[in-house]
Structure formats: structure tokens, C-alpha cells
Amino acid sequence: MSWQRAISEAAGRISGHVRRTPVMQVALGGYPVALKLEQMQHTGSFKARGAFNTLLQAEVPEAGIVAASGGNHGAAVACAAARLGHRARIYVPEIAGPAKIALIRAQGADLQVVPGAYADAAARAAEWQAATGAIQVHPYDAEATVAGQGTVMAEWEEQGLVADTVLIAVGGGGLIAGALGWLGARRRVVAVEPDTSCALHAALAAGQPVDVAVSGVAANALGARRIGDICFDLAQEADVQSVLVPDAAILEAQALLWRELRQLVEPAGATALAALLSGAYQPAPGERVAVLICGGNIAPDPLA
Numbered sequence: 422m423s424w425q426r427a428i429s430e431a432a433g434r435i436s437g438h439v440r441r442t443p444v445m446q447v448a449l450g451g452y453p454v455a456l457k458l459e460q461m462q463h464t465g466s467f468k469a470r471g472a473f474n475t476l477l478q479a480e481v482p483e484a485g486i487v488a489a490s491g492g493n494h495g496a497a498v499a500c501a502a503a504r505l506g507h508r509a510r511i512y513v514p515e516i517a518g519p520a521k522i523a524l525i526r527a528q529g530a531d532l533q534v535v536p537g538a539y540a541d542a543a544a545r546a547a548e549w550q551a552a553t554g555a556i557q558v559h560p561y562d563a564e565a566t567v568a569g570q571g572t573v574m575a576e577w578e579e580q581g582l583v584a585d586t587v588l589i590a591v592g593g594g595g596l597i598a599g600a601l602g603w604l605g606a607r608r609r610v611v612a613v614e615p616d617t618s619c620a621l622h623a624a625l626a627a628g629q630p631v632d633v634a635v636s637g638v639a640a641n642a643l644g645a646r647r648i649g650d651i652c653f654d655l656a657q658e659a660d661v662q663s664v665l666v667p668d669a670a671i672l673e674a675q676a677l678l679w680r681e682l683r684q685l686v687e688p689a690g691a692t693a694l695a696a697l698l699s700g701a702y703q704p705a706p707g708e709r710v711a712v713l714i715c716g717g718n719i720a721p722d723p724l725a
Contacts, residue, residue, distance in 0.1 A: 450677065487510045574600045662702075
């Protein structure tokens with residue numbers, strides 16, 4: 422598959438449906454760093470890109486759309502479905518939290534909150550799809566989703582990105598897969614995961630996707646139990662460096678983004694930056710580093 426062509430086509434397809442998010446060049450924790458503020462995307466995360474790319478080329482049946490989500494993907498699918506005139510049923514686990522649950526409900530979707538984690542929501546969504554014939558929008562392991570997420574990196578390069586290395590947080594792997602598909606070997610991509618939700622790190626160590634336990638402050642966004650096959654294949658091919666960060670480092674990066682830049686992001690949105698600030702990733706002298714800020718749906722909503 423030509424990922425660059427698929428991502429270019431996705432960029433044209435979703436133009437006018439998603440925001441062109443801002444970029445910044447700042448100094449944080451003693452490092453010069455380029456940031457892309459994708460938490461300013463519709464519904465507060467990059468997920469709108471994959472949702473619109475999927476639905477704009479799908480034949481949506483009368484049964485409508487179904488999706489399982491830790492929160493951000495569900496909000497994005499609900500938003501895209503509403504704007505394109507489709508019915509959507511979204512399954513989320515209880516750990517999605519009240520802010521993300523309220524965000525999905527505000528988009529007008531039929532929201533189903535289920536006990537457990539993302540995998541439990543995914544099982545319920547699969548049952549609904551089988552019973553009704555609804556089309557499912559996968560949050561990370563589908564070509565249309567990955568191509569849509571890859572438009573983040575294509576857009577960033579259009580905006581003049583200057584970086585040798587890009588740090589990206591990983592849950593199920595759709596975002597980093599899109600970045601790898603677009604960049605190829607032109608820049609180094611480093612995968613950053615919480616040490617309590619590390620599906621890609623475990624898969625790379627095992628040589629294949631494996632199930633992992635999921636917990637921690639970013640679990641409702643980065644809590645995939647198993648990495649997507651598309652991400653795993655691209656990460657293996659690129660020999661991606663994988664680093665882990667503890668919850669304390671994620672929370673400190675989240676706080677620093679607020680203190681220094683007045684950017685309010687969720688823990689997942691601060692996870693990639695945490696690798697730089699904590700020393701989990703140590704750039705070489707003169708290495709130019711960029712960090713993708715991926716989500717801003719904190720819980721609880723501070724202005725609710």
C-alpha cells in the first residue's frame with residue numbers, strides 16, 4: 422500500500438471538515454521543541470481526522486454507524502456522523518470518565534456506557550454490528566483511520582516543521598502509524614507510552630502483538646489492550662524506538678504545559694512531552710525535537 426498517496430487523498434477528502442491546528446516553537450524544560458496543538462481539533466483530539474476520512478468514503482447502511490472508544494474516538498465519530506447526517510451508536514467503558522462521556526452525548530450519538538475497559542466496549546460494539554449490519558469505524562487498526570490520522574503529519578510539514586525527531590504518544594497506534602506512513606525514513610519517530618499501558622512496547626519486545634494490562638492516568642485515551650496490526654508492522658519496519666514514562670512524569674508534563682503555555686491538555690496529550698522532560702528520551706546534542714500534543718479532554722471538565 423502507498424501510505425503517502427492514501428494520506429494525501431485523505432487530506433484532500435477531509436479538507437473543510439477538520440481544523441488546521443496551530444504549531445509553536447518554544448522552550449520547555451530546557452529544550453527547544455516544536456509543538457503541534459492537535460488538542461484544538463474538533464472534539465478535542467486528532468481523532469476527527471480518521472473519523473471524517475472513514476465516513477466520507479463509506480457507504481453507510483440504514484443501521485448507521487457503531488464505534489467503540491475510550492472517549493476521544495467516540496466523540497470524533499459522533500461529531501462526524503452528525504455533520505454528515507448519519508445515526509451513530511457509541512460504546513465507551515466507564516473509565517472514559519464524565520467529561521468524555523458528556524462530550525459524546527453532546528454530539529447527539531446513542532451513547533452506551535459499559536463496565537470495564539476499552540476491550541469490553543469493543544466487544545459490545547462488535548455484537549451490535551453483527552446484529553444490525555451497522556458500519557463500524559475502528560479507532561486505530563483500519564486503513565482509512567490510519568490515513569486520516571496521517572494527515573496530522575502531512576499538515577505539520579506543510580506548516581514548516583523543522584525537526585529530526587518527532588515524539589508521539591501511542592495507545593492503539595493509529596496516530597503513530599499515520600505518522601510513519603507519511604514520513605517513511607525522512608524523520609525519526611519515537612513512540613511514547615505510559616509504563617502501565619504499553620501495548621506497542623510489549624509487542625516490539627515479544628515480536629508480535631500481545632495483550633497487556635491497562636491502567637494509569639492516561640488509560641482512557643492510551644489504554645488499548647493490544648496494539649493494532651497496522652501500527653505494529655509499520656513500527657517494526659521503521660525500527661521505531663519505544664520509550665515508557667511513569668504517571669508522575671505525565672502529570673508533570675501536563676502541569677508544565679499549563680504553567681508555561683496555558684495549554685490545558687489531558688494526560689494522554691502530555692505523554693509524548695513527558696518523555697523529553699523526564700529524560701526517558703534524551704536527544705543528542707543539536708538534535709531538533711518535535712512533540713505532537715494529541716488531546717485536550719481532561720477530566721473533570723474545568724469549566725463544566
